[in-house]
Amino acid sequence: MNRLPRRPLSLDALRAFEAVSRRLSFSGAADELHLTQPAISRQIKGLEEELGAPLFHRATRKVELTAAGRVLQRTVEPALARIDATVRQIRMTRSRAMVSVTTFPSFASLWLMPRLPLFERTHADADIRIAASDRFAELDDIELDVALRHCRPATAPAHAQRLFGEVLTPVIGTRLADAIARGEAPPLRQPTDLALHTLLEMDDDSQHADELGWPAWLSAQQMAGMAPRRWITMNYTHQQMQAALAGQGVALARLAMVHDVLERGDLVEPFGPEGRRWSPWCYWLVPLAGGSDDARPEVQAFNRWVLAQAAATRQAIGDVEDSDSAAHAD
Structure with missing residues (x-):
């Protein structure tokens, strides 16, 4: 043989x-x-x-x-x-302690990066590596410790930990708010006034964009098919927030990522809390190859810190801890 x-x-x-x-x-x-x-x-x-x-x-x-x-x-x-x-x-x-995090660009820019100095103050010996991409990293990637993801509960990995739900709300920058107050821009007292303004929207043809963009919000207001004065579309949520801060139009913000900017007064909700709408999507922490219970101390510390920051965000947006955000969906 x-x-x-x-x-x-x-x-x-x-x-x-x-x-x-x-x-x-x-x-x-x-x-x-x-x-x-x-x-x-x-x-x-x-x-x-x-x-x-x-x-x-x-x-x-x-x-x-x-x-x-x-x-x-x-x-x-x-x-x-x-x-x-x-x-x-x-x-x-074998050299320096490091935590490698994968997430998507807008979450990195609007939620993670502004808070990261708080982690660095108490963990100065740990380097942070952030890989921001719209493409999901493989969950068994040996180079990554933690993934911060955004998806429906039904598609979240089994070992994912829920951070907070998704609330959508129209926002404008103070420049446009002041122009409206002076009568130099059209009024924005009720949703139908949006027809007089420029709307900032995601440049994305996926279902994700439909559920988290203006079409879903307008439909919930019985305004499906409304045509604004103009559309400005862009790739990322953080670009929309930058455009809103510059007074270029009305953005549909993700409350979890901008509530601190609203509290500072740099952004304004023209319709107040009544304009908020819960979506069925949530944000998640997913431990990866090095992120389990026996992970390196710096990874465990980072995970605990993210969960603590998420608890503060839930309180700020009125989310109920451990609740299923789908219960809030329209």
């Missing part, structure tokens, strides 16, 4: 293969790995002999992956990335 060889493949050969398959160039891979081109060629030839299959079609000025090469690339590329990430994580934990 023939037995397939079980010798482990050389990591150096796999790195050479990954570099060539990504660049489709033996010389480019040699430059990247600081080796000579003949050395790269020998490693690829040895790997092909170990596997018993060619990995590349070689031409004078062109290199292409074979079918076997494409299969191997799909496994090797993410595997090497995970190995490198693990090594970086180990090196970080």
Whole structure:
């Protein structure tokens, strides 16, 4: 009975293969790995002999992956990335304490960053790394400790901890509020007055935008299809808040992220608390690969701090702790 060889493949050969398959160039891979081109060629030839299959079609000025090469690339590329990430994580934990957080840009700008100095005052020895992106990070990413997410309860990970619910409310900056008071801008005493103003909206065609943007709020006011004087659309919530602060129009704010700005008086709710609307979405803390109960002390401290800050936010927006925000939805 023939037995397939079980010798482990050389990591150096796999790195050479990954570099060539990504660049489709033996010389480019040699430059990247600081080796000579003949050395790269020998490693690829040895790997092909170990596997018993060619990995590349070689031409004078062109290199292409074979079918076997494409299969191997799909496994090797993410595997090497995970190995490198693990090594970086180990090196970080052996040097300075660090907490790596993934969240979306508007939450980072409007809620997390303004509060972060409070954490830094009592944890000066811990570095914070924030990866702000609209794309969800993988929950088993070894380089990340905590995810701060925004979704419906039904789609939250099983081990997620609810921070607070979502309340939407129209806001304007003091510049526009003063212009209205002086009669230099149209009145804004009731929702129908919005037809006289510029509305700041998300530039997003997802269901997320429909549920958290002006269409849902206007529908709740029996004003579906209302046309304002003008729309200004932009990608992120924090951009809408900046535009509102500059007096460029009326934004639909997420109360949890702007209640401190409202308290300072930099933003104004023209319709007061009556203009607020609960959405079925919530904000969550999700411990990741390094964020469980046996996580590093700095990660545990950060998680406790976020939960404490969230409790203060719940109180400020009138959220009931541990309640299901869907009960508040229209």
